[in-house]
Amino acid sequence: MIKLGIIGVGRIGRVHGESITKYVEGAEIKAIADAYLNDDQKKWAKEKGIPNVYTDYKKIIEDPEIDAVLICSSTDTHSKISIEAIKAHKHVFCEKPIDHDICKINKVLDELKKNPKVKYQVGFNRRFDHNFRAVRQAVKDGKIGEPHVLKITSRDPEPPSIDYVKVSGGIFLDMTIHDFDMARYLMDSEVVEVYAAGNVLIDNAIGEAGDIDTAIITLKFANGSMAVIDNSRQCSYGYDQRAEVFGSEGQVSVSNDSDSSAVISTKEGVTGEKPMYFFLERYIQAYAQEISEFVDAIINDKDTTVNADDGLKSVLIGLAAKKSLQENRSVKISEV
Amino acid sequence: MIKLGIIGVGRIGRVHGESITKYVEGAEIKAIADAYLNDDQKKWAKEKGIPNVYTDYKKIIEDPEIDAVLICSSTDTHSKISIEAIKAHKHVFCEKPIDHDICKINKVLDELKKNPKVKYQVGFNRRFDHNFRAVRQAVKDGKIGEPHVLKITSRDPEPPSIDYVKVSGGIFLDMTIHDFDMARYLMDSEVVEVYAAGNVLIDNAIGEAGDIDTAIITLKFANGSMAVIDNSRQCSYGYDQRAEVFGSEGQVSVSNDSDSSAVISTKEGVTGEKPMYFFLERYIQAYAQEISEFVDAIINDKDTTVNADDGLKSVLIGLAAKKSLQENRSVKISEV
Amino acid sequence: MIKLGIIGVGRIGRVHGESITKYVEGAEIKAIADAYLNDDQKKWAKEKGIPNVYTDYKKIIEDPEIDAVLICSSTDTHSKISIEAIKAHKHVFCEKPIDHDICKINKVLDELKKNPKVKYQVGFNRRFDHNFRAVRQAVKDGKIGEPHVLKITSRDPEPPSIDYVKVSGGIFLDMTIHDFDMARYLMDSEVVEVYAAGNVLIDNAIGEAGDIDTAIITLKFANGSMAVIDNSRQCSYGYDQRAEVFGSEGQVSVSNDSDSSAVISTKEGVTGEKPMYFFLERYIQAYAQEISEFVDAIINDKDTTVNADDGLKSVLIGLAAKKSLQENRSVKISEV
Amino acid sequence: MIKLGIIGVGRIGRVHGESITKYVEGAEIKAIADAYLNDDQKKWAKEKGIPNVYTDYKKIIEDPEIDAVLICSSTDTHSKISIEAIKAHKHVFCEKPIDHDICKINKVLDELKKNPKVKYQVGFNRRFDHNFRAVRQAVKDGKIGEPHVLKITSRDPEPPSIDYVKVSGGIFLDMTIHDFDMARYLMDSEVVEVYAAGNVLIDNAIGEAGDIDTAIITLKFANGSMAVIDNSRQCSYGYDQRAEVFGSEGQVSVSNDSDSSAVISTKEGVTGEKPMYFFLERYIQAYAQEISEFVDAIINDKDTTVNADDGLKSVLIGLAAKKSLQENRSVKISEV
Known part of the structure; x- marks a missing residue:
């Protein structure tokens, strides 16, 4: 069973959370983190049976039991957290875009080259x-x-x-x-x-x-x-x-x-x-499928469907x- | 050029008249007849350049130059006029139904048997x-x-x-x-x-x-x-x-x-x-086509597309x- | 949390089982029973985390912790098991038809009259x-x-x-x-x-x-x-x-x-x-919805969407x- | 009855010819002209009952009985013939484009300004x-x-x-x-x-x-x-x-x-x-309608639906x- 951490549980973070608990085989959410954690989010985590709820995402990065992270925080944090996660040998699903700045995206690509076993997927749900x-x-x-x-x-x-x-x-x-x-x-x-x-x-x-x-x-x-x-x-x-x-x-x-x-x-x-x-109505099936394929890529050591280079292009x-x-x-x- | 007479120039009679003048190759209207002829119908005939306008349909039946008649009068006259026209060796296009009475339809069929060269078509436009x-x-x-x-x-x-x-x-x-x-x-x-x-x-x-x-x-x-x-x-x-x-x-x-x-x-x-x-909007093309095929059956000695037996059945x-x-x-x- | 027992885990029983584990809020499967239980079914139950697996459905009827049963066995057993379940004050979801015999259906209706608190739903998924x-x-x-x-x-x-x-x-x-x-x-x-x-x-x-x-x-x-x-x-x-x-x-x-x-x-x-x-492809959403509404009827004491009288009619x-x-x-x- | 001359009876010229004889009220073709007149075209004119058939389009321009011309010859002749026709006070329907050269189009526009009673329509059939x-x-x-x-x-x-x-x-x-x-x-x-x-x-x-x-x-x-x-x-x-x-x-x-x-x-x-x-299949109704509206503009002294300025733009x-x-x-x- 792949253990996942979700960083950022705003709208899209919870969409992925729902998908994982309902549709995704072979994975479970071990932790969520949100710097602006509110009661709704806490309640949601409880209902979903998520054992760990943090404000500091680093607790997820540092948890050796967590196999992969979903980065669903604001865009300006995507590349930074991506790099930290890759360094910690976590597989990464990162919401689009990786960054608006090509240099920052390239740094993620560089880090991935150093960690070729890490799976990296960008959230192009369509x-x-x-x-x-x-x-x-x-x-x-x-x-x-x-x-x-x-x-x-x-x-x-x-x-x-x-x-x-x-x-x-x-x-x-x-x-x-x-x-x-x-x-x-x-x-x-x-x-x-x-x-x-x-x-x-x-x-x-x-x-x-x-x-x-x-x-x-x-x-x-x-x-x-x-x-x-x-x-x-x-x-x-x-x-x-x-x-x-x-x-x-x-x-x-x-x-x-x-x-x-x-x-x-x-x-x-x-x-x-x-x-x-x-998009929440229209792409509900696509959101579930993208996380399923991310998990499948990890379990079966496949290429991710949308990689960091796609994110750059x-x-x-x-x-x-x-x-x-x-x-x-x-x-x-x-x-x- | 096949010469046609139209018996009954109510709505459907004039629909056929329009088709003949606009779309049907190889045929022209020589006469129309309507027992209740009104000014509108007279005016219409003039516009279409129809040379003969009668109240008595028998003048059409008796005209040796007329090759075929279109029976568009009220249903109760269909079988009677059909028989008269067949006897006069006119080809007949008869609006549906030939009659409500099977005996009367059979009389038309009998008359057709005696005149095997007469083409007979029933107006199932669809x-x-x-x-x-x-x-x-x-x-x-x-x-x-x-x-x-x-x-x-x-x-x-x-x-x-x-x-x-x-x-x-x-x-x-x-x-x-x-x-x-x-x-x-x-x-x-x-x-x-x-x-x-x-x-x-x-x-x-x-x-x-x-x-x-x-x-x-x-x-x-x-x-x-x-x-x-x-x-x-x-x-x-x-x-x-x-x-x-x-x-x-x-x-x-x-x-x-x-x-x-x-x-x-x-x-x-x-x-x-x-x-x-x-039907006048929907089947305008079908009305033109049915008369074209009737004329074609006469010119090229073909079976009509919808015959008297179809009318009976x-x-x-x-x-x-x-x-x-x-x-x-x-x-x-x-x-x- | 409503506890459910599924009687009969052929194709449709497992369809409902999937729905319950994936989509239905507020319910879980406590037991399944199948007279012809095979390894596939046992494996399936394990994957779904169903704690009790029986060959004798009576163990489900007799379990005081089970709130409701889904009768998915062969048609000839529907009315009999329905009556036993109703007598045991279990809510019943019964696959269609209740029976081919009106007398047997009426016996189910009679038993329901004696137990007005029991919810009974028939499996008209469409x-x-x-x-x-x-x-x-x-x-x-x-x-x-x-x-x-x-x-x-x-x-x-x-x-x-x-x-x-x-x-x-x-x-x-x-x-x-x-x-x-x-x-x-x-x-x-x-x-x-x-x-x-x-x-x-x-x-x-x-x-x-x-x-x-x-x-x-x-x-x-x-x-x-x-x-x-x-x-x-x-x-x-x-x-x-x-x-x-x-x-x-x-x-x-x-x-x-x-x-x-x-x-x-x-x-x-x-x-x-x-x-x-x-039907398995076409009505997957409908199957999930029917069980959701059955569970909702139990939780919120509502009428079922399709009742025994609908089954009779x-x-x-x-x-x-x-x-x-x-x-x-x-x-x-x-x-x- | 408006009398028309068609200049150029290639494919599109004959399409307009068919429209006029079948669908257009209030107009008839008095003459056609084609520099490369062949037997097919002659035969076609005969079938349509067109009285005058020329190789020299000037005979149409010079015919005082002709009210309007349809210019369906090759594009390089459009502006020249347009100007000659306008000068002769003929209404003009000109196939698109008037010319590829803006100067030549402007000369047509200039000639139209001098002859404000002349109706000019460009063949944008769609x-x-x-x-x-x-x-x-x-x-x-x-x-x-x-x-x-x-x-x-x-x-x-x-x-x-x-x-x-x-x-x-x-x-x-x-x-x-x-x-x-x-x-x-x-x-x-x-x-x-x-x-x-x-x-x-x-x-x-x-x-x-x-x-x-x-x-x-x-x-x-x-x-x-x-x-x-x-x-x-x-x-x-x-x-x-x-x-x-x-x-x-x-x-x-x-x-x-x-x-x-x-x-x-x-x-x-x-x-x-x-x-x-x-286009011949798809726009048959549009071709008929454009000539009908051209004739209507002449008869009822209306603006044409597509004018020379539209041709320029x-x-x-x-x-x-x-x-x-x-x-x-x-x-x-x-x-x-």
């Missing part, structure tokens, strides 16, 4: 989603021939708070980063160049905070194929998460999931359900997109 | 619809293996007037008759037994007129397969016209047509358009359904 | 499915006005073994019984009359075993509305589970669930995934359908 | 399509709030011949020009800036001819909204013609039309029909896209 996996599989199986054009639509139901926007690193590093990783995953080629167009169309406060809320990003891949991602921070009908890969022999696309397939026909029209509201694309928007020109990844 | 033809083709091509179960949904957007209901022959001979013909067409086997359940759920006046407005009819075919038809006289969302054939190797189904594929997603849901309103099923409802028991076609 | 619940909700909310016609399509991917067919009680009591219960649930009215048409179209051996494999059943409800169910024991494309309610103001329908929304467009056509294979409809098929006539429930 | 009109209507009616992002997918089933590619003006002026016009139509704002990414992924010969076959084009509008268009010259599953407008309150999208709604479910999957093959965007691709940078329309 790679584990049933729909996107079906797209990947179809592409891999040659069902659509050579991939030419990828289209990703990714729209959130509502923008984060302005306070969050200010520290988020900007839409490309906070939101689009998932799409950048998805683009690499689905097209199986590296992005070499980015052009980003964007604007503030939803909330001026987002603009005043130095960010945009609506974007169209064009990617060029090493193999000559292309992708386009469109983002919005506010989608009235819910969480819009679609992808389509067009290739020489066909096209594969996935649409949104909803709570049921019910369709009501009346004199007003033929109406189906909206997409599920947001998506940030590089995000930084290129940021530069592209600022300078209104196409930017090569090699320029970042 | 056989010419792009969707139902695709179902028929899939079944014929063996795409679904041996057909086992047919399901037809056929709902009108609004009931006819109570005056019409009273002379309609009842829902089975007026409305379901199209579905009975469709059942024979799609399953390519003869109906041998019928069970009809029905009720008045929409308008008590329909019940008072001796009819029902909602029905579920089960058909058994000679080859052992089965069908179920459900009918309603009032469908809030338009004209609901669907069919599904389930077989040993698969299933084929068709859904409703609408004006566009537009789908609007808002916080209220994901809403597409309603089905087209009623659908009425037999209708009468069996009527008897089944009255006696609340399964009725064999051979009992009618 | 009532807990997200799609069918959405239909029920739409009907209840008046979204479609007064319900007029219900259509249920229910097709299994493959027939059971001929040995099973022989003891199954026939298609109506074994398979359609779920649809009969669904019909009552969705229309919220009692069935008063049944007409069943059926045939052997898939496997002659099923016919030789005295059963049919394809059926169309018409139901009449007390409130004047109607339903039609079509069944097949062998559906090439998987488990076909659909329903549609048509009413005075609209229609609501649900379609099949599949593993993903992926659609592949090629020169061969536009192809989506098949429905999920069979569905069998009555099944027996009427059987009689209808045998006598080829419409049969009133009151005749059974 | 504006008349039932699907795209439904999108425009939804946007106009405020169903989706303020439009933020438009996505157009436009893929041809097969590339034109290399000979044609060489004289086509490149993909942006030949193919994407329809999408540029559609973008202006759907968003009701002017494009101010363009970024085009493109590659040769289908046929190297296209690259050798100096063109590309796959493109992603980002447009920025004056009102701050954005659009993305993706093009391919070779789509294995047919003519892919979709659009989606996302706005502050919702989203509207349209999908492809196919010959029927038939869906076949088998063990291989659930398969619907491919999109219609190409789309070419300007095309030239900006060309420059953007060549220089791999975002190009303002004002730079062209």
Whole structure:
């Protein structure tokens, strides 16, 4: 039985905690730590039967019985705790992004090189989603021939708070980063160049905070194929998460999931359900699957599904997109 | 150029008139006749460039230049005019049903036997619809293996007037008759037994007129397969016209047509358009195609697509359904 | 914490066991019993951490610490064990059907009257499915006005073994019984009359075993509305589970669930995934939900979602359908 | 009755000819002219009952009885013949594009200013399509709030011949020009800036001819909204013609039309029909509608639905896209 420690038990930390207790075979939570631990979190830990609850995450790092840690604390702590955990020979599941700063990510990569037995996985949960996996599989199986054009639509139901926007690193590093990783995953080629167009169309406060809320990003891949991602921070009908890969022999696309397939026909029209509201509803299965695969990688000594290099690459694309928007020109990844 | 006469230029007579002038190659309308001819009809004839306009249909029957007649007058005149036209060696397109009385239909069949060169087609327009033809083709091509179960949904957007209901022959001979013909067409086997359940759920006046407005009819075919038809006289969302054939190797189904594929997603849901309103909108292509094939059968001496025997068979099923409802028991076609 | 005992740990018993350990809050399995206990089952119990494993179910009935039992043994034992459990003041979750014999079901009902505090739930899992619940909700909310016609399509991917067919009680009591219960649930009215048409179209051996494999059943409800169910024991494309309610103001329908929304467009056509294979895949969420609600009914002293009377009613409809098929006539429930 | 002359009776000229004889009320073809007139064309004219057939288009321009001309000859003749026709006070329907050269288009605009009574329409047929009109209507009616992002997918089933590619003006002026016009139509704002990414992924010969076959084009509008268009010259599953407008309150999208709604479910999957093959199948209704509206504009002295300025604007965007691709940078329309 793999013993896990969760560092940071905010929303996503507890999502992983729920997954582990309900769905993940072969693992259990031995400890959690949160610098801002509150009563709710304590109560939650008790209900889940988690024996150790700390405010100091170092107690987890230092516990020789703990095999692996899940780093779910704020982004600015990811790389530091990653390095400490790797040094302590813990396997690491780290929420995305590893950091906004390439140097700090590289330090994690360096530490991993020194500890080749440590498994490191980055929290790109969408790679584990049933729909996107079906797209990947179809592409891999040659069902659509050579991939030419990828289209990703990714729209959130509502923008984060302005306070969050200010520290988020900007839409490309906070939101689009998932799409950048998805683009690499689905097209199986590296992005070499980015052009980003964007604007503030939803909330001026987002603009005043130095960010945009609506974007169209064009990617060029090493193999000559292309992708386009469109983002919005506010989608009235819910969480819009679609992808389509067009290739020489066909096209594969996935649409949104909803709570049921019910369709009501009346004199007003033929109406189906909206997409599920947001990531906690939409990706509940993907969250469970990513932790299952992380645990499986540890138990069976496999490569993790999303590694530290994937974590680095998506940030590089995000930084290129940021530069592209600022300078209104196409930017090569090699320029970042 | 085939010269046509239209007898009865009410709604459906003019629908055929429009089709002939716009879409049908190789035919032109030489005359129309209507016992209750009004100014609108005269004006319409003028616009279409129809040279002869009569109140007495016999002038059409007697015109040696006219090759074929379209009988679009009231149902009680169909068999009589059919016989007169056949005797005059005119080809006949007759609106459905030929009659409600099997004896009268048989007289038409007898007259046709005496005049084997006369082409006779019955107006089961749905056989010419792009969707139902695709179902028929899939079944014929063996795409679904041996057909086992047919399901037809056929709902009108609004009931006819109570005056019409009273002379309609009842829902089975007026409305379901199209579905009975469709059942024979799609399953390519003869109906041998019928069970009809029905009720008045929409308008008590329909019940008072001796009819029902909602029905579920089960058909058994000679080859052992089965069908179920459900009918309603009032469908809030338009004209609901669907069919599904389930077989040993698969299933084929068709859904409703609408004006566009537009789908609007808002916080209220994901809403597409309603089905087209009623038969004039939905089957405009089918009406044109049925007359084209009738003309083609004349020009190229082919069998008509829907013949007098098809006209007889659908009425037999209708009468069996009527008897089944009255006696609340399964009725064999051979009992009618 | 509610303590449960599972009697019979064949396929469905273990499905419930999985649900309880993974998804059901507030309950744990204290014991299982199976007369034909094998090593697989023992191993499974160990993995799930179930402390007591018996061959004699009476040890569960006699255990004063056990609050409730799940009866998942063969159908012929359901009523007997139900009565013993009720007498021992255990709450009972009983797989469907309670029995094929109305007298035996009535004895269970009698025993429940003597023990009004005992919760009794019958295993009609589909009532807990997200799609069918959405239909029920739409009907209840008046979204479609007064319900007029219900259509249920229910097709299994493959027939059971001929040995099973022989003891199954026939298609109506074994398979359609779920649809009969669904019909009552969705229309919220009692069935008063049944007409069943059926045939052997898939496997002659099923016919030789005295059963049919394809059926169309018409139901009449007390409130004047109607339903039609079509069944097949062998559906090439998987488990076909659909329903549609048509009413005075609209229609609501649900379609099949599949593993993903992926659609592949090629020169061969536009192809989506098949429905999920069979009930274990399709209704996994419903199985979890039904046990959750059973436990919730116990904890919070609520009525069970599907009670013994529901168990009786569905069998009555099944027996009427059987009689209808045998006598080829419409049969009133009151005749059974 | 408006009398029309068609100049150039290649494929598209005859498409318009068919529309006029079949669907357009109030107009008739008095003459056709084609410099390369062949027997097929002569035969076609005879069948359609067109009285005058010329090789020299000037005979049409000089005929005082002809009210309007349709210019369907090769692109390099469009502006010249337009000017001659306008000078002769003929109304003009001109196939797209008016020219690849802005100066030549401006000369047409100048001539129109001198002849303000002349109606001039450019052949952007897609504006008349039932699907795209439904999108425009939804946007106009405020169903989706303020439009933020438009996505157009436009893929041809097969590339034109290399000979044609060489004289086509490149993909942006030949193919994407329809999408540029559609973008202006759907968003009701002017494009101010363009970024085009493109590659040769289908046929190297296209690259050798100096063109590309796959493109992603980002447009920025004056009102701050954005659009993305993706093009391919070779789509294995047919003519892919979709659009989606996302706005502050919702989203509207349209999908492809196919010959029927038939869906076949088998063990291989659930398969619907491919999109219609190409523009002649897909836009037959739109072609008829555009000529009907042109004739209506003449008869009732209305503005044409697509005017010469629309013809100019789309070419300007095309030239900006060309420059953007060549220089791999975002190009303002004002730079062209």
